[in-house]
Amino acid sequence: DQQVKQNSPSLSVQEGRISILNCDYTNSMFDYFLWYKKYPAEGPTFLISISSIKDKNEDGRFTVFLNKSAKHLSLHIVPSQPGDSAVYFCAATQTGANNLFFGTGTRLTIIP
Amino acid sequence: KAGVTQTPRYLIKTRGQQVTLSCSPISGHRSVSWYQQTPGQGLQFLFEYFSETQRNKGNFPGRFSGRQFSNSRSEMNVSTLELGDSALYLCASSLVLAGVDEQFFGPGTRLTVL
Numbered sequence A: 001d002q003q004v005k006q007n008s009p010s011l012s013v014q015e016g017r018i019s020i021l022n023c024d025y026t027n028s029m030f031d032y033f034l035w036y037k038k039y040p041a042e043g044p045t046f047l048i049s050i051s052s053i054k055d056k057n058e059d060g061r062f063t064v065f066l067n068k069s070a071k072h073l074s075l076h077i078v079p080s081q082p083g084d085s086a087v088y089f090c091a092a093t094q095t096g097a098n099n100l101f102f103g104t105g106t107r108l109t110i111i112p
Numbered sequence B: 001k002a003g004v005t006q007t008p009r010y011l012i013k014t015r016g017q018q019v020t021l022s023c024s025p026i027s028g029h030r031s032v033s034w035y036q037q038t039p040g041q042g043l044q045f046l047f048e049y050f051s052e053t054q055r056n057k058g059n060f061p062g063r064f065s066g067r068q069f070s071n072s073r074s075e076m077n078v079s080t081l082e083l084g085d086s087a088l089y090l091c092a093s094s095l096v097l098a099g100v101d102e103q104f105f106g107p108g109t110r111l112t113v114l
Helices: none
Strands: A010-014 A019-025 A032-038 A045-051 A056-059 A062-067 A072-077 A086-093 A106-111 B005-007 B010-013 B019-024 B031-038 B042-050 B053-057 B064-068 B074-078 B087-094 B109-113
Touching: A010 A019, A019 A032, A019 A086, A019 A106, A032 A062, A045 A056, A045 A062, A045 A072, A072 A086, A086 B042, B005 B087, B010 B019, B019 B087, B019 B109, B031 B074, B042 B064, B042 B074, B074 B087
Parallel strands: A010 A106, B010 B109
Antiparallel strands: A019 A072, A032 A045, A032 A086, A056 A062, A062 A072, A086 A106, B005 B019, B019 B074, B031 B042, B031 B087, B042 B053, B064 B074, B087 B109
């Protein structure tokens, strides 16, 4: 049973525009959420996270929004750059746990 | 500082065989977690080891097992391989008290079962 879902397998965005990647979760016990970026032949690298006590966290061009009532989070990348082309995974966990529940990933392609 | 290393990077096995994958964490990291990545399921948590003890386990059959050595290096073993075990196996390491956002992933071992 997939507890974290990314319903868009792929997304193409023009360079300079905003990229919005979405993620939904079903387990109400999750209280910590993360986004990872993965290039081919490399392991995922941590991008940004958010605790359930917040509804927004920003780090440079990356902002994550959390809507707890809808069990939905999104990652905004502004402006999008060619180097952002990668697969993005959403993940969730409970504070204190060291295991992550991942979504199936969204392949983002930035068009120059 | 060297990153997480996994060996081998690629492996081809046949059904019924068994396989052992190895993971060397970042120096000083004592927690090692293993994940399976398949196209339809994304990354799924297998287990986590800390100080040679399994601390946490995902929902995988007993054919999947692991261990951790005193130098924090970890191995995972899959016995009686099935076609569905074909996947990318990733390990991640972290410090003792680090949260999940301090997990660092290796490049993975691509296992193909024929």
